[in-house]
Amino acid sequence: MKKLINAPEDVLVESLKGVALAHPELSVDLETSVITRATPKEQGKVAVVSGGGSGHEPLHGGFVGPGMLDAAVAGEVFTSPTPDRVQAATKAVDRGAGVLHIVKNYTGDVLNFEMAAELASMEGIEVGTVVVDDDVAVQDSLYTAGRRGVGLTVLLEKLVGAAAEEGQDLAAVVELAKRINGQGRSMGMALTSCTVPAAGKPTFDLPDDQMEIGIGIHGEPGRHREPLAPASEIARQLVEPILADFDFAGPAIVMVNGMGATPQIELYLMYAEVAALLEKAGVQIARNLVGNYITSLDMAGCSVTVLKVDDELLRLWDAPVNTPGLRWGA
Amino acid sequence: MKKLINAPEDVLVESLKGVALAHPELSVDLETSVITRATPKEQGKVAVVSGGGSGHEPLHGGFVGPGMLDAAVAGEVFTSPTPDRVQAATKAVDRGAGVLHIVKNYTGDVLNFEMAAELASMEGIEVGTVVVDDDVAVQDSLYTAGRRGVGLTVLLEKLVGAAAEEGQDLAAVVELAKRINGQGRSMGMALTSCTVPAAGKPTFDLPDDQMEIGIGIHGEPGRHREPLAPASEIARQLVEPILADFDFAGPAIVMVNGMGATPQIELYLMYAEVAALLEKAGVQIARNLVGNYITSLDMAGCSVTVLKVDDELLRLWDAPVNTPGLRWGA
Amino acid sequence: MATISTDTLVDWISRFGDAVTEKREWLTELDSAIGDADHGANMARGMAAVKDKLGAGAPATADELLKSVGMTLVSSVGGASGPLYGTFFLRMGMTTGAVPELDAAGLAAALRAGLEGIVARGKAEAGDKTMFDAMAPAVDALDAAIADGADLATATRKAADAAAAGRDATEPLVARKGRASYLGERSAGHLDPGAASTAILFDTLAAAISGSS
Amino acid sequence: MATISTDTLVDWISRFGDAVTEKREWLTELDSAIGDADHGANMARGMAAVKDKLGAGAPATADELLKSVGMTLVSSVGGASGPLYGTFFLRMGMTTGAVPELDAAGLAAALRAGLEGIVARGKAEAGDKTMFDAMAPAVDALDAAIADGADLATATRKAADAAAAGRDATEPLVARKGRASYLGERSAGHLDPGAASTAILFDTLAAAISGSS
């Protein structure tokens, strides 16, 4: 295992120490692995909390700041944080107007945030929850764990963060979050596995001439494996299932996201392929993100996220945001 | 070779197409591989041009925009652009107040920019040049090619970009650039080699239990190879030669930079190690960058850059910048 | 032995902790194949926290002991297994009452409540390829053995055997719950990691009871 | 053959282009060891551009031909080798005058000027482990052979042999110029890629002259 780390069991806390040192505008609680804004938002505004396993940086800690999250709860690598920590974050950032929990649809995240919401409501904090499930690689079925929450989480955190910042109430923020989740879809692929520090070796073996299509963000193998293909073919395999699942004709925000070990030069190349396919299908790309936003440790590969938008969502998108991972207008 | 690309010879132009599509605020000339601001700065201000081989993204193209570069000239992967292209960029952005060329100290870059400056002056454009040579891994000697230009280039482009934006004249901007180059140092290491698309295989072989110390940004092997070590030891091996080479006591800007395939969680962890060592040595970190800023394709590893600063440099640092790779205050 | 003292319960918990720690790499390997390569680390981390907690002094009654184990797991594991195993022990504790020892019926009722807690949280059904597929047969086997008049040692051994069989039976299944369900057909051909840790849970229960009889 | 026509010069350039293209992987491999793995790609790209350029119609005089080759290399290669080989051909062209053919002395003077152009740009000295170490002995050998009264075919073959020997002699050297100098002692034990392409340059010159004699 080749990583810039000390002992595998110390990766999370030592990395959080770096976050704390690098970002005086954030508060990092090393006991609970909760990252909050050093200066909380005004009383009377909805607070937005997200969290999940670590290893997806900048998600979620890198998205804490004005215009986006109020708190992020970091679990161990790829392991949902525990309810008490989510509850601690919820309590810390509640400004009397309730708290939105943004939860990616994984059994562990759902169960831990559910317990945390129970704990919070026992303390009189109103909690709303959105469960993000945008991954079209996974069949959506009532009889399974359902779709995973992946790339759309980034866009959703930005948009509902802006809504909360401008003072929308909890019901409105929850409804907005669910609307966004309803009209966004993602699909990912991997060129290599990632290596969980505690495991010490790659989660799956992928021969030099093979790739995984339909991967998640935890080094889970994908839906199928096939021979390595050119970027144009990979783009097709990511975009087609997204377009097949939802009618995206019209304006959209599009993200081409790197899984952690894929350099920017490749991501831009993929973006050109993806944009061409989407525009052919009548999607007008109104805004875009190209870069590492929701990663899978040192996995090489990428994912594509498409979110249908209207003027209201674009307005929220363009609102100022000031976080380590996403910043404009501030 | 596992990359998100089509034909290796098309990587640069296809990636630039993606940059053009993703960033309407930039103009990308696919013929010359020159990236400029879509809206040029006002007449009468110094323009700042940088460039070099591709594969270091976001450097340089990702640093074009208000507050930083006016143009970036992209060569083939790891190959300095040709003089005619540098000249084309220079001519395109000159606003009558002269143009600063920021050149990283590699024979190829120096020679091509030198010829470009000759061509530009033949056309009556005043060109000033700074050659960045901050890499302490390389012995500084009059009898060699001298030190390489690496991480400091990022900080220098930001700072002189701000000075040019506020209207300082060419002589002042050149002097500032040289001053910055005089008081900044870098050192890098690799956990893995990178793979140049046209070569199709890793530039060097690095066994699973070895690392390279003192690498450049082109997949050049480092000064020596040694057994893989914990992050704390790696930090020591990067920071000590920097401190040995220049007296950094006092305020500084520090960058912990990823080489392309190293995830953010590891870079923050490294930052904590680096910051602790620097503070022990009396360096006060006034500002920092932690992330992928000057990369080496898909190399895993990191570099550390330290720049001694004063109030004037901090003022320039804090000035608004609006580029794909670095953005604040705008 | 007709009853189980809290000491025996503590011995069970401690054997379970030792066993998942010893087998953490195997559990993580199972989770690498169809999950995210952390089940071993999760269980080892949780049971280490439990060990610390109980080391500072174990409660004298079964309910306090089991609830403390459950709370510790909930607040130290995370992931899917944290709330699930945590709920399992919490529900056991809510069922036993403040007694210093459990008889066979009391143990069976507590384990059944624990199982129901897992179902309440995770909504798993038989054949979904989860820990349920090892736990449900184990609890059923325990009930059946007790109804047949078996002693605790025999009954818990039968439960352990049923858990192991249930674990093995997860191999051909296509997962319908948890992270493995994302793999669809590709999840077949691998043991479920949670079922594997549940088999260890019942094996160490039987061992603790026969060891102390 | 006592003179070299522009056709022979075109043949040289074309043979050089074919040879670096054929050997691009080897050149890149040499550059992987002590550089940045692009010398083969650089030379192949540059000479492909030259081929395109000359394919559209080669100039009738030596000076125009060589300057055109030089300009094309300068504007298509980049890196260190682009300005260096570009300057080499530009300086040759500035030396020959507008003649339709070169005699031995004219060729020798042009090559000497090309070498000096490379030194003016790159400041390399003997033993720095660069293309200079293949080119300088080649130009010296050519001069010596011509002074000895050798014919052009013999003289250029001697130059090619000297270039090959110069290339081989770069192997033990520690680089003091170019990218390889960053490696310090680790640069020893490898051929210099630019010296290798320069040996090809002189080998194809000899081949073009003997081939057309």
Ligand SMILES: Nc1ncnc2c1ncn2[C@@H]1O[C@H](COP(=O)(O)OP(=O)(O)O)[C@@H](O)[C@H]1O
């Ligand atoms: N809905 C569920 N009901 C019961 N058990 C489940 C459910 N979802 C997952 N599990 C169990 O949890 C195990 C995985 O635990 P673990 O790896 O620790 O958590 P995570 O999946 O969050 O990484 C699975 O092997 C399965 O037995």
Ligand SMILES: Nc1ncnc2c1ncn2[C@@H]1O[C@H](COP(=O)(O)OP(=O)(O)O)[C@@H](O)[C@H]1O
């Ligand atoms: N200062 C110099 N003078 C002469 N030749 C040089 C000099 N620097 C480099 N070279 C030659 O250039 C070759 C490398 O060319 P190339 O790989 O194409 O460019 P780059 O080093 O920019 O990648 C070296 O092998 C060496 O022969």
Ligand SMILES: [Mg+2]
């Ligand atoms: Mg997990």
Ligand SMILES: [Mg+2]
């Ligand atoms: Mg090069």
Ligand SMILES: [Mg+2]
């Ligand atoms: Mg798991």
Ligand SMILES: [Mg+2]
């Ligand atoms: Mg080279």
